[in-house]
Amino acid sequence: KNEVEQSPQNLTAQEGEFITINCSYSVGISALHWLQQHPGGGIVSLFMLSSGKKKHGRLIATINIQEKHSSLHITASHPRDSAVYICAVFPNYGGSQGNLIFGKGTKLSVKP
Amino acid sequence: DAGVTQSPTHLIKTRGQQVTLRCSPKSGHDTVSWYQQALGQGPQFIFQYYEEEERQRGNFPDRFSGHQFPNYSSELNVNALLLGDSALYLCASSLVGTGGSETFGSGTRLTVV
Numbered sequence: 615k616n617e618v619e620q621s622p623q624n625l626t627a628q629e630g631e632f633i634t635i636n637c638s639y640s641v642g643i644s645a646l647h648w649l650q651q652h653p654g655g656g657i658v659s660l661f662m663l664s665s666g667k668k669k670h671g672r673l674i675a676t677i678n679i680q681e682k683h684s685s686l687h688i689t690a691s692h693p694r695d696s697a698v699y700i701c702a703v704f705p706n707y708g709g710s711q712g713n714l715i716f717g718k719g720t721k722l723s724v725k726p
Numbered sequence: 727d728a729g730v731t732q733s734p735t736h737l738i739k740t741r742g743q744q745v746t747l748r749c750s751p752k753s754g755h756d757t758v759s760w761y762q763q764a765l766g767q768g769p770q771f772i773f774q775y776y777e778e779e780e781r782q783r784g785n786f787p788d789r790f791s792g793h794q795f796p797n798y799s800s801e802l803n804v805n806a807l808l809l810g811d812s813a814l815y816l817c818a819s820s821l822v823g824t825g826g827s828e829t830f831g832s833g834t835r836l837t838v839v
Contacts, residue, residue, distance in 0.1 A: 618768075647828075649830070654832070655763075655814045655816070655832055655833035655835065656830070656831070656832035656833060657769075657816060657818075657830035657833075658830070659827075659828065659829065659830065662827055700768055700769075702768075702769075713759065713771040713774060713782055713784070714759075714761075714769075714771060714818075714828065715771075716761075716768030716769045716770070717768050718766075718767055718768045719768055
């Protein structure tokens with residue numbers, strides 16, 4: 615079982631829809647990243663979270679440390695939001711920080 | 727302020743050859759991590775360099791080696807290339823002690839034929 619699981623793997627939405635992508639992890643963490651990867655490969659960091667909720671424009675990320683779960687929400691989705699969204703965690707091994715562990719990503723396609 | 731720069735962007739090599747990929751970190755960053763991303767998969771950690779030394783290493787064979795220079799830039803070398811080494815290689819930089827805030831490059835797409 616992967617230490618970081620994302621759902622769904624693929625998501626198709628109509629422009630304007632509210633989108634939720636989920637991430638569950640099985641290790642203790644010091645931080646969680648939500649990343650966006652467009653075709654061609656470059657990765658952009660959207661959020662880094664260690665607790666609570668962050669908002670940037672139409673994007674909202676939440677994390678529940680006790681439940682080891684995070685969600686990424688996109689409000690009023692647009693075709694330019696089409697990309698792969700990746701959840702990645704920094705594991706905390708008894709106070710020693712490990713390196714990023716990535717989920718497999720959620721491929722989002724927003725249709726006009 | 728330039729972000730993380732990787733070169734080349736695309737590369738085609740033959741099985742058995744050797745390849746060197748390059749990464750310049752974001753200005754002000756001193757730590758460089760390398761990741762391999764196979765098609766349809768999430769990135770996998772290869773290794774991390776800090777103060778010109780390999781600080782941590784993932785589950786990759788010794789064919790994968792690296793180097794960090796005094797200006798913090800880094801190289802990833804892969805010897806005896808296999809078809810399975812075909813992937814996107816991502817470099818990320820950070821500043822030690824900042825708790826995981828990494829900036830990613832656009833990657834180098836390596837195809838082994």
